[in-house]
Amino acid sequence: MREAPILEVDQERAQRDKFYSLLEAKVLEDGLQNPEKKRINTRTVTSIDEYNKMIQAIEEAVEKTKGRTQKEHYLINKYEVYSVGETIKIILKRETQDDLVRFLVPYEQIFETILRIHNQVGHKCRDIMLQACNKNHLNITVEMITAFLNTCNQCIMNKKRNKTTGVVVKPILSENFNRRAQMDLIDFQSLPDGEFKWVMVYQDHFTKFLALRPLKNKSAFDVAGGLIDIVTIFGVPVILQSDNGHDLEIKAKKLFETVGYEGPEADCLDLAESEDLNELDDVFNPSEFELDEIIPRENSQENESESPAEEILRKANNLLGIRETVRTEVKDTEAPNLICRVVYIEFDKSLYELACEAGVLDTMFARNSFDLVKDCRIDYEIKLDKKISVRQAVREISIGGGQGMIKCNCTGGCLTNRCSCKKNGILCNSRCHGANGNCKNK
Template identity: 25%
Template sequence: MANPTECDLEAYFREELLKRYALKKSVLLPKEQYNKIIAELTATDTSAKKTPHEYYLLKKYEVLKCGEVLKLIRRRNTNEEPIYFAKLEDTYDIIKHAHIATGHGGRNKMVKELTKKYANITHDTISIYKSLCIECQRKRKRPTTKGTVVRPILTKNFGSRSQVDLVDMQSMKQDHLTKFCVLRPLTSKRAAEVAYQLLDIFLLLGAPEILQSDNGSEFTASVITELKLLWPDLVMVHGKPRHPQNQGSVERANCDIKDMLVAWLGDNQTTDWVVGLKFVQFQKNSSYHSGIKRSPFAALFGSDAKVEPPVEPISVEPPSVEPTAVEPPVEPTAVEPPSVKPTSVEPPAVESPSVEPVSVEPPSIEPPAVEQPSVEPTSPLSVRQNNIISQRKRVYEAKLSQAERMVKRSRRIMDRGNVGNNVTIPIPMVDRSRGDPRNIMGMIVDIDENDNYTIAVKSGILSGKYTRNQFDLCTYELYSEDDVTTDRIVSLRSAVQQESKSGGQGFAKCNCAGSKRCQTNRCKCFKLKVKCNSRCHSSLHCENKAML
């Protein structure tokens, strides 16, 4: 079966309207009902006594005679333009005419256009037609789906997974469990400099089991992969091109860091962002994180960070020493000893039993040896270790709870796709030309056990798997198995280029010079059989320009 013809779409549209009319007899008027109302109105005798139903018809409708044809219109006052009631069977052609007249306009545009002449074209009827228009499906803007996720990434141990990204010439690494981030300023995006900073961070905190990044050249270069020579167990994974949701955690942290850095520069009246980056790193790690229900510092080290700058405690210590120097007022109490002079007899009393304590001292040494085992459970190191284990366990529980909420919300927003469903896939700007639509239509041909979808389009099966939040389901099935190709694999850009009316992604321009420019295959535009444009050879005139 080829693409649905106009007759197929009209039949499907009419069938949907009849279903709605059967459920609720509203303003939609099938042909039989339309003719019946006209017959009742024409048969009504204005002088005779009327029934309540006839009064209702006369108050709402009016019959307009156009030659030999009777039209049903809304009751009007003098000198008003007639507003017609459309038959259900004619609704498709009426909406189609208005849709093309508004340039495939949206619902509100079409409502304004149709209400000028028709009284019973509803919003629901217009929405049904728009869902059957293939061009509207291709060009529609995708609704925002914030907070939706298909399969959240969960880690149980520190260092299991780290995410790295570049933000306006600054490098950022974040541990996925504790959300602890390390910020490093860079002078460029060269892979060698990024590798040097990663090496420094790994030698400080240890290399993670998995290092996740995007597909930037600074992360995919060979100098980065050479880090595996030092850490053979290090696994490097890269997200899908132009899909930052693959590492949404670090992308969200990037936004916070930008805002915090701007605020720090404003508070300190400076442009030295390299210095501010250190303060922002401390502020970010010591502040509360809603995802893990504590600060990243506490999740990593088992206790909250000291919020005060380290200079303040040092300056506070001298005053604490001064009181001890002032406490010699105890010296006046030295006056008391004269009154306690009888206690001077104590030394000889102590001298005589001084030998006895020597025999008593050995038992006094034994208790410390017995107390040592009891000190081990309360040692600061063991307490800190227990706090770290407890904090990270609670962090994992908080992230698990957050992941369950996100998945539940995503399933409520996004319905699961089935094999055979029609879908629209957004096309990134870099993969389409200015004359191409925003979306490409396809059909689901396979779903694996991880809910990853394989989608086929006219030119073939799109390379890679798609998750549910990367496409939208069509309301109606406009493509069938015969409309897509499943015997070859193509990239998204190639698929768009083959369906494009303007040649697909890319903007050809030339810099030809000379009096005979743009007349041979040496000219890029002439070779591609396209006309030169305003970007070619400084907008100078040539023989290959379109003449108006």
């Protein structure tokens, strides 16, 4: 049978019991920690019986004209009786009738009082609650509000998680491309795509560049085939990190033995975290090895006559060959793509030097910084006699003089040399000064 839902009244009763148990535990804890501390007799905790006796004592003290005791003088000087309908309550003595009314709350009614104020302010924090309670009440303390907030279910659910302290996490740092790579297998057996039930995820730790390969299963043959496609494009990483355990380590070692690469990378999964990685190691260069020795795979339907080794060699030549035409992106320009040609490859760092019609670019590019332009039919000549920056190259090649690379944030009419566009002899463009309608340089 299904359990009956807990009524709101039962929840409030449970919260009330927990609230008073926390208060009693706090009082007991303070008494045990400081047993010799002198306690001042205040009205912070006043039971309902003491509250009624105080009302009677105040009324009798007010009726007396003489012969009042010291306690009666104290009561009538500090408190007064206040009628709310048919209910008589004790409030702080006011100098005038316009002063704020502040009630003394009996101990048994503190929970209901805090609950009413808490709902009025909308489940706010302790300091807002304390300010709201002290506005019209005398004896509600910080400890009482803290105990109440620890019993409010909504406040507990809305409470932000405290930051973890005392735990030092040492980050993994990579110096450049192909220093560390991460690989894992994602299980799609519950949602397969035809025969493919696994996805191999390969990520370079430095550039965060991802490579995905669909797999029919996670056998050593399929994983090695997917890795061969990736390492012939990006090169073999110095460290290959994975949480698939010893099984994947064996597969990776077989792969590196297959491509004929022996060295630190062949044992990359066995490197200790404390091992020094500052010394540069060679990165896989496809031109240095006989790719015909790679384990043959099933021929694709599209290229039945092409062997796997020839297919991989063709991919490596297309992607890593010198004199190939590539397209690199240049942001904040009217012509965002720059057509270049690969003129030099630094294999040990997997970096490429590009040249365009304006000259050789002075920056080395990683493989993920440009795209290969297949079957390029653009007739252009590159210059190798000078080195220039990317933006200088765009400015020289652009028919508009590089407009779009220079922009201003003027608030006036852009008529003086304080305007960067006016100073460079160009008109302001759509990237300049937002919604400024005073511009005259258009």
